[in-house]
Amino acid sequence: MSLLWLRFALGCYFIGLVYAFVALRRTSDLFARIALHAASLGMVFHFVSLVEVFLSGQFVWASVHNGESLLAFISMTFFMVIYAIYQTTSPGVVVFPVVFFLTFVAAVDQQPVLLTAFVQRRGWLIAHIILIFTGYAALVLSFGASLLYLLQERRLKSKKPTSLISFLPALEVIDQIGYRSLLLGFPFMTLGLLTGSVVALTTYGRVNFLDPKILLSVLMWAVYMIMVFTRWNSGWRGRRAAILASFAFVAALAAWAANYFSTIHRFAS
């Protein structure tokens, strides 16, 4: 049943996906409003789906697909918070495709790979999942903002006539969205990794730093830290920030993909 709700949500997010492509070409307030409503409706379905998973009793939260679904939901929540503060749907250009992709993967079928290993500290595991996903969602948003920043900067520098009519918010607003997401996401990511380490330690008795999942996670965290530091220390923006953000994003993707071949984080013993 939860899968059905998720597929409904996917349908709604599809409208968001179409918006993301259209918005890059031309401005349409009406379409932005439609996409926003569709995304809100999608979130309702999505929430129902997540609650059903949670209430199903079995601890299936740690399946990769449910994780993707949760990540998509948190990303959408971030998007909505930004909309509430800045009244802009433009981060949707990046967030909608990512959310659609994650939901799509999650909605394909029931996840066969389940966490069957005996986990001693279930509370820590739940904390780990939620913290790290919030960190991921913030990273997605920050990455999106840095791309939008580049786009807007290029438009302004090109001095082309169309540069004044654009769906993008002001450069500083995009910058603020990116920076605030970054600042918010960093502690979540750090705490998420720490709780993950605690779970790993109690389950396996040690943390194997050579495991691809852990290695990539640490790498991602390091890039994340460099981003926060360069921004705080010398106000890196624009191209340099975008390069770093892309790097962190790729590292995050790699760390996520490592779920499929990590021995520790396989969700299976």
Add this chain to the structure above:
Amino acid sequence: MRFQLIGVNHKSAPLEVRERLAIPESRLPDTCRDLTAYPGIEEAMVISTCNRVEVVTHTANGHADLRGFLHEHFHLKPEELDPHLYEFREKDAVRHVFRVASSLDSMVVGEAQILGQVKEAYATARAVGAVRGQLDQLFSRAFAVAKRVRTETAVGSSSVSIASVAVELAKKIFGSLHGKNVFIVGAGKMSELAARHLMAHGCASIFVANRTYERAIGLAQKFNGQAIKFEDLYATCDRADIVITSTGAPHAIFRREHGEQFLARRKNRPMFFIDIAVPRDVSPDMAKLDGIFTYDIDDLQQAVTSHVADRRKEAEHAEAIIASEVEKFEARAATLDVVPTIVSLQDHLETIRQAEIDRVRGRLGQMTPEQEIAVEALTRGIINKVMHTPITTLKSAAKESEATTVVDVVRRLFNLQVKGKDDQAELAAKKDEVGTRQ
């Protein structure tokens, strides 16, 4: 729908002609009165702005001599005036009024001022009774159309002066301008204007640097700002988010190395240079730095021009709206044209009915209330049944070109009197009644 319009505008007549036709605001009421007193004119209104002088009328037969009126009123010879005049009738006049109110006929397409001017002209003419039923409807609709054009198209969205384009650009970079600092380098008129615009949009403080320190002080005082010695320019410039520069220096005074210094000190927060000097004050390689945005006078001018071009594009969309609105207006006006006939017909038959009842009542003697009701219902029923087809035919004919013929035939057949123009308002009110009854 016997509208007639005559006038000149910025496209049809040079300034010298428009000047001679311009009517001062104080004389508008008199002109409106003169117009309504002129043979063949029932209602009239005058729109007089710096770009146009137009007389809009509703006439008795659609052929009032408006040219003659202008010749007399302005004491101009036909050969002086006529080559510059344009004249529209009926549907074309409606379209022109809609276009003018929607600012599509303006020199700067989309400028918002014209609608206010038309509204004023309308209020003046209405106050002296020169605008009643027909023109009232035309202009009420024109204002609604103008609003529709404004909301459904972007025809009035972009600004069209260098100073306002500068503000718009600054907003694209900084979002809100609240708390932003402005630096004026070289105290010129144009930079002062741009600074004034920026301050009006919320900029916090202003710095002024000029080769002549006294002039810097003078300008700074105007804005409650701070004068900076020219030699301290590079040391203080990074405090500003927006720099407006217009010195007479023969070479660029802001070069790449300066930009790098500023950015380092500002922790890479963006800076916006508005360079209105010729030759330019900001070297082109500054723009290559991330976080520095420079717009020179040509770039600003180009933005202004493109805004005008954007408006033209949007104007095409607006024209389509106007075309459909003209059709709607024409259809409504035509329906309104048949209303007097329908009302007269109803009145005529009602009189006959009453007369017949009175006549028969004498023969029938005293009737019970039930019988009274029955007779009323019977006669009314017959009248309504008989009238149903002619009224339906009239209404459907109103939408076709044959309306006038059908109206004439019905009037002749029933020997109906044409109501005077004073009854127009009453008739308009009855229109709804007719609609409800049928």
